[in-house]
Amino acid sequence: MAGSFAVAQTLAPPPDPRPTQLALLPRPLPGESLLSWVDHVASTFGLSRTDTAQHLGLHTASMAKHLLRINEPDLDHLRARTGLTSEELSAMTADSGLAKRATGGRRVPFYAGVQRFMDRNSPACPQCVGETEGRWQLDWRLAISVFCHRHRCYLVSQCECRHRLHPSDRGSASRLVCATQRSQRLRPCRRLVADLPAIALNDEHLAAVGQLIDQRLTDIEAPELNWAMHLVLRVGSERQIEDADPDVYAAFSQFCRRRDALLARLRGQPGMVLINEPAQERLILAAVVRIAGALVFADDLNEQAQRFCELATPRWDTVRSDILHPRVSCARLVRAFNTYGMPGKSKWNKTRTNP
Numbered sequence: 148m149a150g151s152f153a154v155a156q157t158l159a160p161p162p163d164p165r166p167t168q169l170a171l172l173p174r175p176l177p178g179e180s181l182l183s184w185v186d187h188v189a190s191t192f193g194l195s196r197t198d199t200a201q202h203l204g205l206h207t208a209s210m211a212k213h214l215l216r217i218n219e220p221d222l223d224h225l226r227a228r229t230g231l232t233s234e235e236l237s238a239m240t241a242d243s244g245l246a247k248r249a250t251g252g253r254r255v256p257f258y259a260g261v262q263r264f265m266d267r268n269s270p271a272c273p274q275c276v277g278e279t280e281g282r283w284q285l286d287w288r289l290a291i292s293v294f295c296h297r298h299r300c301y302l303v304s305q306c307e308c309r310h311r312l313h314p315s316d317r318g319s320a321s322r323l324v325c326a327t328q329r330s331q332r333l334r335p336c337r338r339l340v341a342d343l344p345a346i347a348l349n350d351e352h353l354a355a356v357g358q359l360i361d362q363r364l365t366d367i368e369a370p371e372l373n374w375a376m377h378l379v380l381r382v383g384s385e386r387q388i389e390d391a392d393p394d395v396y397a398a399f400s401q402f403c404r405r406r407d408a409l410l411a412r413l414r415g416q417p418g419m420v421l422i423n424e425p426a427q428e429r430l431i432l433a434a435v436v437r438i439a440g441a442l443v444f445a446d447d448l449n450e451q452a453q454r455f456c457e458l459a460t461p462r463w464d465t466v467r468s469d470i471l472h473p474r475v476s477c478a479r480l481v482r483a484f485n486t487y488g489m490p491g492k493s494k495w496n497k498t499r500t501n502p
């Protein structure tokens with residue numbers, strides 16, 4: 148294309164130390180991830196992802212790191228080159244908005260063995276990707292994002308060839324197609340992300356919880372939701388979601404059956420993956436979000452905690468676990484659970500001090 152050479156010239160790195168602003172840069176969409184925007188700029192100008200990142204001023208680290216937080220020197224450079232404000236730039240990383248609340252601002256954010264923010268790849272709503280021609284929402288990377296409000300479908304975690312989507316260590320083509328190689332010997336599958344099948348959301352209860360998370364998750368509820376998700380991943384039961392969508396129910400009950408073995412492997416390796424079936428990942432998390440959200444946003448927390456305990460799976464090591472050690476930030480939830488004790492045991496305080 149004739150224009151791309153001229154634009155590439157325009158994009159050539161300026162002599163340091165005074166970066167000049169680039170002309171005609173497309174603006175990020177509301178909620179778009181930094182990687183998606185870099186890929187969009189790359190495709191607009193016919194450049195590679197790596198070259199574009201460098202031209203824009205993202206020099207020092209991998210895209211996965213930039214997605215978590217843009218460091219100060221890069222932010223200065225990027226601001227000068229793009230004309231975007233610090234707020235606009237940070238809004239595309241985990242350092243902002245819902246992502247910051249949901250991850251607690253931690254660099255390596257995990258629930259019990261589940262990444263709170265996926266920095267290396269992203270789930271997606273295929274319809275959104277199709278309609279926007281490859282723009283990816285930052286919030287899809289959050290473990291608490293399990294469905295698309297707009298298209299009423301569960302997010303998809305992987306291609307049908309079992310590869311993760313929009314990886315941070317591949318090229319910009321992955322904004323539109325499955326661009327990962329299954330192994331060195333196999334070609335990329337190249338299936339369009341927009342064509343991937345997504346399961347319809349019919350569960351009004353989960354839809355309501357998702358809306359509450361979007362609208363009401365403040366710095367007060369966020370640690371409570373994290374705490375509740377830890378709890379559900381360890382002792383939640385499919386009996387707590389009998390009216391969920393059938394695929395969610397099936398995925399979560401299968402997870403619950405395999406959980407003891409998975410948690411045993413997790414012990415002593417906090418970075419290990421608890422949900423090791425990417426195809427089921429968002430469905431399992433949908434169950435977790437639904438149960439945990441019902442606790443955090445309950446009108447009557449005591450009643451909800453009691454119901455939770457009646458149906459949960461008792462696990463000794465959870466009651467004693469450091470992960471679930473009562474924290475000041477979750478005092479309200481901990482108090483409610485202390486009132487009813489964990490299933491099969493008496494009061495929580497008693498079981499913790501007298502294992």
Ligand SMILES: [Zn+2]
Pocket residue numbers: 272273274275276295296297298299
């Ligand atoms: Zn959508």
Ligand SMILES: [Zn+2]
Pocket residue numbers: 306307308309310325326335336337338
């Ligand atoms: Zn594929």
